[in-house]
Amino acid sequence: MLCDLHNHTYFSYDGMESPxxxxxxxxxxxxxxxxxxxxxxxxxxxxxxYVSKMRAVRDSYNNRCSVKTxxxxxxxxxxxxFLAKSASKxxxxxxxxxxxxxxxxxxxEFLEWRRLFSCPVGLAHTDIFALSxxxxxxxxxxxxxxxxxxxxxxxxxxxxxxxxxxNRTKQRAVKESGITLSVGSDTHQLYNFSLxxxxxxxxxxxxxxxxxxxxxxx
Ligand SMILES: [Zn+2]
Numbered sequence: 001m002l003c004d005l006h007n008h009t010y011f012s013y014d015g016m017e018s019p020x021x022x023x024x025x026x027x028x029x030x031x032x033x034x035x036x037x038x039x040x041x042x043x044x045x046x047x048x049x050y051v052s053k054m055r056a057v058r059d060s061y062n063n064r065c066s067v068k069t070x071x072x073x074x075x076x077x078x079x080x081x082f083l084a085k086s087a088s089k090x091x092x093x094x095x096x097x098x099x100x101x102x103x104x105x106x107x108x109e110f111l112e113w114r115r116l117f118s119c120p121v122g123l124a125h126t127d128i129f130a131l132s133x134x135x136x137x138x139x140x141x142x143x144x145x146x147x148x149x150x151x152x153x154x155x156x157x158x159x160x161x162x163x164x165x166x167n168r169t170k171q172r173a174v175k176e177s178g179i180t181l182s183v184g185s186d187t188h189q190l191y192n193f194s195l196x197x198x199x200x201x202x203x204x205x206x207x208x209x210x211x212x213x214x215x216x217x218x
Pocket of ligand 1: 006
């Protein structure tokens, strides 16, 4: 059973597919849990329209696939508190990006802000080992304490992914930390979707034995 919790649709400035296309592609590839997490910072992004469309899609594929509504939140600059205080109540999960970038939100400011979110919160395509070095902290410990899950992003755009696939030391540290994991293809167009990469990342999570976000349902 495969999970893919990172997909974009035409609600994102850089997404091309409809939510239905993303879900049908997931079903055709044996993905049991598919999450869509469009970019909140897209010009003209209509949060209510997005959520109601996603509810309709979830209901229409109810028996064939578990569809989750997420949001990918940019952290440069820090977004409006509406996302934390109101939007997060209507979402299944949020992913934060760019915390490992020099221009991203300060880690400690983020950890404070994170408390306002009522849905599961995770870090998208983030090199948490680089963050540990930058701040001189143990990010795995911080993530466990602050209930942050970690995404293994299989798009191929982020080098931490290739390192983690083969780095036994890092794999052992993640396993021992017990943090929750997720896997995301970061699909923006269907022709970028790679079933092979998605499968190997899901297999690695299963081998490590860490909990997977929404993995229990299957
Ligand atoms: Zn994304």
